[in-house]
Amino acid sequence: MIDLFTDDYFMEQALKEAKIAFEKGEIPVGAVVVVNKKIIARAHNQTETLQDVTAHAEILAITSAANYLGGKYLVDCTLYVTLEPCVMCAGALYWSQISRLVFAASDDKRGFRTHQINLHPKTEFNSGLMEEKAASLLKAFFYQKRNL
Amino acid sequence: MIDLFTDDYFMEQALKEAKIAFEKGEIPVGAVVVVNKKIIARAHNQTETLQDVTAHAEILAITSAANYLGGKYLVDCTLYVTLEPCVMCAGALYWSQISRLVFAASDDKRGFRTHQINLHPKTEFNSGLMEEKAASLLKAFFYQKRNL
Numbered sequence: 001m002i003d004l005f006t007d008d009y010f011m012e013q014a015l016k017e018a019k020i021a022f023e024k025g026e027i028p029v030g031a032v033v034v035v036n037k038k039i040i041a042r043a044h045n046q047t048e049t050l051q052d053v054t055a056h057a058e059i060l061a062i063t064s065a066a067n068y069l070g071g072k073y074l075v076d077c078t079l080y081v082t083l084e085p086c087v088m089c090a091g092a093l094y095w096s097q098i099s100r101l102v103f104a105a106s107d108d109k110r111g112f113r114t115h116q117i118n119l120h121p122k123t124e125f126n127s128g129l130m131e132e133k134a135a136s137l138l139k140a141f142f143y144q145k146r147n148l
Numbered sequence: 149m150i151d152l153f154t155d156d157y158f159m160e161q162a163l164k165e166a167k168i169a170f171e172k173g174e175i176p177v178g179a180v181v182v183v184n185k186k187i188i189a190r191a192h193n194q195t196e197t198l199q200d201v202t203a204h205a206e207i208l209a210i211t212s213a214a215n216y217l218g219g220k221y222l223v224d225c226t227l228y229v230t231l232e233p234c235v236m237c238a239g240a241l242y243w244s245q246i247s248r249l250v251f252a253a254s255d256d257k258r259g260f261r262t263h264q265i266n267l268h269p270k271t272e273f274n275s276g277l278m279e280e281k282a283a284s285l286l287k288a289f290f291y292q293k294r295n296l
Contacts, residue, residue, distance in 0.1 A: 051219055053221075053244045062200075062202055094235065096201045
């Protein structure tokens with residue numbers, strides 16, 4: 001049997017969220033939280049809409065997933081996010097003890113790897129999945145910002 | 149004229165918030181955001197109440213202050229917090245470009261200095277104000293947790 005619910009599938013869902021952010025004039029980053037092949041939270045960056053620097057896709061997704069689960073630890077959960085988490089979001093992921101993180105594009109400036117932030121020992125991570133799609137969307141956004 | 153609205157005064161207010169957290173069974177950390185000697189946000193740790201790892205006093209205070217100001221950058225604001233901010237909260241403070249951070253007790257394990265996180269270049273910081281009061285409250289909390 002073909003498994004339709006692959007990492008690719010879930011990253012596509014995160015990209016859908018990023019596109020919603022793009023259309024709202026938000027930096028296009030999207031995220032979904034998955035447990036047992038089921039999406040339990042979807043979120044996109046809302047820092048402009050909410051005028052709140054903490055409203056990154058990952059923070060909103062973590063809060064939403066915990067609310068769904070009724071507990072604050074994201075056991076057996078995977079966060080798919082279209083951009084490498086920043087220091088703040090990596091710090092939040094640490095507290096959540098999430099089981100797995102998959103991100104698409106890298107962020108060499110504010111990404112957690114550049115700042116040598118460790119994820120929680122319980123957290124595996126994979127990077128680079130659909131990197132080009134996610135990065136193109138970000139580039140298009142900043143191009144538009146500079147030129148309009 | 150005696151200035152009543154000193155750093156001590158505002159840290160006392162943050163300690164009041166920490167005590168509210170203590171009474172709720174939350175790790176006792178409190179914060180206030182001040183602009184022009186006026187408190188525009190008060191918050192305490194609510195990770196248990198909200199079952200949300202992102203609900204640290206600082207994150208709640210940043211969101212609340214931005215809401216009050218109607219803008220996401222905490223220009224001319226000071227955050228007083230009873231414990232050294234963690235990686236997540238230091239990351240949030242970075243994005244907020246807050247002008248000043250004052251914290252009481254140090255956190256050698258999860259505090260931002262141990263993890264070598266830089267604050268925003270626009271952010272000054274002072275540490276150790278009322279350190280003993282803040283640390284005693286935390287010690288009493290963890291003692292109670294272990295022994296009850």
